Amino acid sequence: MRRALVCGAGGFIGGHLVKKLKKEGSWVRGVDIKEHEFAPTQADEFLLLDLREPENCKAALSLADGTFDEVYQLAADMGGMGFISVAECEIMHNNALLNVHMIHTAAKMGVLRYFFSSSVCVYRDMQPGEPELTEDDAFPAHPDNEYGWEKLYAERVAMAYGRHYDTNVRIARFQNCYGPYGTWTGGREKAPAAICRKVAEAEDGGVIEVWGDGTAIRAFTYVDDLVEGIYLLMHSDLEGPTNIGSSQYVTVDELVETVIEVAGKRIKVKYVPGPVGVQARNFSKARIHSIGWRAKVSLKEGIEYTYPWIETQVKAARDANSTV
Numbered sequence: 001m002r003r004a005l006v007c008g009a010g011g012f013i014g015g016h017l018v019k020k021l022k023k024e025g026s027w028v029r030g031v032d033i034k035e036h037e038f039a040p041t042q043a044d045e046f047l048l049l050d051l052r053e054p055e056n057c058k059a060a061l062s063l064a065d066g067t068f069d070e071v072y073q074l075a076a077d078m079g080g081m082g083f084i085s086v087a088e089c090e091i092m093h094n095n096a097l098l099n100v101h102m103i104h105t106a107a108k109m110g111v112l113r114y115f116f117s118s119s120v121c122v123y124r125d126m127q128p129g130e131p132e133l134t135e136d137d138a139f140p141a142h143p144d145n146e147y148g149w150e151k152l153y154a155e156r157v158a159m160a161y162g163r164h165y166d167t168n169v170r171i172a173r174f175q176n177c178y179g180p181y182g183t184w185t186g187g188r189e190k191a192p193a194a195i196c197r198k199v200a201e202a203e204d205g206g207v208i209e210v211w212g213d214g215t216a217i218r219a220f221t222y223v224d225d226l227v228e229g230i231y232l233l234m235h236s237d238l239e240g241p242t243n244i245g246s247s248q249y250v251t252v253d254e255l256v257e258t259v260i261e262v263a264g265k266r267i268k269v270k271y272v273p274g275p276v277g278v279q280a281r282n283f284s285k286a287r288i289h290s291i292g293w294r295a296k297v298s299l300k301e302g303i304e305y306t307y308p309w310i311e312t313q314v315k316a317a318r319d320a321n322s323t324v
């Protein structure tokens, strides 16, 4: 039986990945600095560890016999643009530490395969209508934010260990991911979750505020599709960073309209200044498509799976507050 370690298993994508690996028959250890907030872990074993400390990386990777076949490194101090735009020092400090210590320890301990979760934040800003960028176009580097710079550095650290040790390194650059069991409030939530929350909180006929002017272009990837891509990439021969994401590009305004339609409410939108991030995105998926992966879930379907979960969280929080 394959043994897999998932770092960041108490988080959104890590939690979904644990479920996928269990379904595929692996023995899974999850590790995180905190428990999963929204669902009990499905890992065979779950350790609470701060992976910024090298001895904790060693503890996470230690088994009574042998070595992990696979390590999935998804732990990160991260959030949506609201968080990324202010927590620059925390992001640079915490993520660099845990990424450097994890790959170093994993390679030294003889892990066979190592997955690193990077981001399309490594790319420069784009204008609407620009031709797509391939993975190689991340250089010359000009990420829009410090989160992207740290990811680029961590990619290179992981690739260097891949060249000098017997560890096969796989790197995915994720596009915006959304789905149930992700952060939906508190300041770290990403755009799809934030908009679902605002619509769920609003009265029918009410108004919600959205950052920017609605014209920024994004592609949103449903979490089941992303996890499928991680699994395929990890077990493929594809070396080097690989974009994973939906090819359905939409404006923020279209995202908002989709959420409103799924909610079945009449809501007006007021655009207000805020940290929007880049203007446009358009990335090649040729590499990940070459191993047979395609995003299957449309934005509308994904929001139909996500909105009811966030609506339930909003109602539960409201009920809890009204009984205090």
Ligand code: NAD
Pocket (backbone or CB within 6 Å): 007, 008, 009, 010, 011, 012, 013, 014, 031, 032, 033, 034, 049, 050, 051, 052, 073, 074, 075, 076, 077, 078, 079, 094, 098, 117, 118, 119, 120, 173, 174, 175, 176, 177, 178, 183, 190
């Ligand atoms: P998340 O915040 O839900 O999960 C990250 C987890 O890492 C959290 O549970 C957090 O507690 C844990 N963590 C943070 N610091 C830690 C530490 N010092 N020790 C141990 N655990 C620690 O985020 P997510 O959306 O699941 O993202 C997973 C990975 O994918 C991250 O590397 C993120 O940068 C990357 N990514 C996510 C998206 C997205 O849209 N969600 C897009 C691009 C890249």
